[in-house]
């Protein structure tokens with residue numbers, strides 16, 4: 001359960017190359033970011049971490065690390 | 077291409093004819109979920125018709141809702157659950173519309189004892205009234221619903237809403253049954269969801285139903301994202317219209333939308349709408365389901381708000397001294413609608 005791992009899963013969820021993302025990526029500024037991407041991230045948190053994210057959690061986060069903080073806190 | 081006379085969008089006398097010839101034959105009024113228990117009712121007005129639909133111990137019934145005593149509405153406008161009894165002086169009615177109890181009255185002073193009864197028809201969970209007294213014809217409804225993937229008994233809606241539209245009901249039909257306007261009108265709803273004017277638009281029709289599928293082109297397709305959420309997902313916007321007042325849509329096989337019009341006058345129409353979950357959505361993880369429902373409410377409210385100024389401006393234009401109506405090949409369902417409408421208006 002590392003941030004690197006999470007970034008990888010995040011990239012897979014929204015169908016971009018892993019190398020194009022880091023923990024500091026401001027994901028909502030990505031060129032094709034949309035509400036469907038937010039759903040994909042919520043689905044990934046559920047399937048891979050057993051964590052229920054809300055749309056609000058995703059919308060209020062700026063970087064991938066912000067989302068990771070919520071996921072890792074809820075995982076414990 | 078031939079089309080309806082522009083006068084038919086603002087003339088009150090044509091509207092009266094529509095009520096007699098079209099709306100009295102088949103009027104969608106709600107689903108069985110709107111009537112959870114015996115004595116659940118929905119009391120409506122369609123122009124000068126005041127009628128109520130009730131769930132009784134012998135099934136769904138519809139009656140004229142004007143009290144035989146001094147014409148109060150027996151069931152107040154709206155919906156709820158109450159015995160079939162007038163609130164003014166307590167005259168109570170049986171489930172066949174006959175007067176059961178009239179407190180402190182003299183039999184000699186009561187000549188009319190039975191309310192007019194209207195026809196009721198059910199297709200799946202959808203309820204229709206025949207205000208002309210006959211059972212509405214519904215034999216084509218199920219097939220139209222199958223075309224767009226609406227199940228026979230969908231779950232109760234997760235959102236319901238009402239929108240007042242300052243326009244003729246036919247303008248709402250026409251707006252609903254073409255995809256030509258998508259790129260111009262829907263920057264916050266259809267376009268970001270991948271649907272636009274150049275999306276593929278397939279359609280077909282039966283006697284009084286028609287349906288379509290709007291399928292994004294390769295460059296706006298989000299199918300791979302959607303199928304990651306569920307293998308049952310599609311990327312399409314499917315639409316069915318049941319003449320004269322019911323619309324159903326399905327989006328990506330996740331979200332169902334049901335909406336119906338109650339015309340108040342030639343230039344004013346109430347649009348009621350609700351959203352329900354389709355089987356593929358019910359199977360998603362709760363967090364994903366919740367967010368998709370929220371997004372569906374936002375999408376629908378936004379797209380209706382985007383359409384509203386345009387349909388209302390058509391109302392102004394069609395009521396002006398120089399109205400125009402030149403249908404294009406890109407609007408085949410509208411032509412079909414005009415054809416069917418004209419036929420119904422002639423056949424008395």
Ligand code: FES
Pocket residue numbers: 143144145146147148162163164165166167
């Ligand atoms: S008006 Fe209904 S009981 Fe008097």
Ligand SMILES: [Fe+2]
Pocket residue numbers: 251257261262379383
């Ligand atoms: Fe529209």
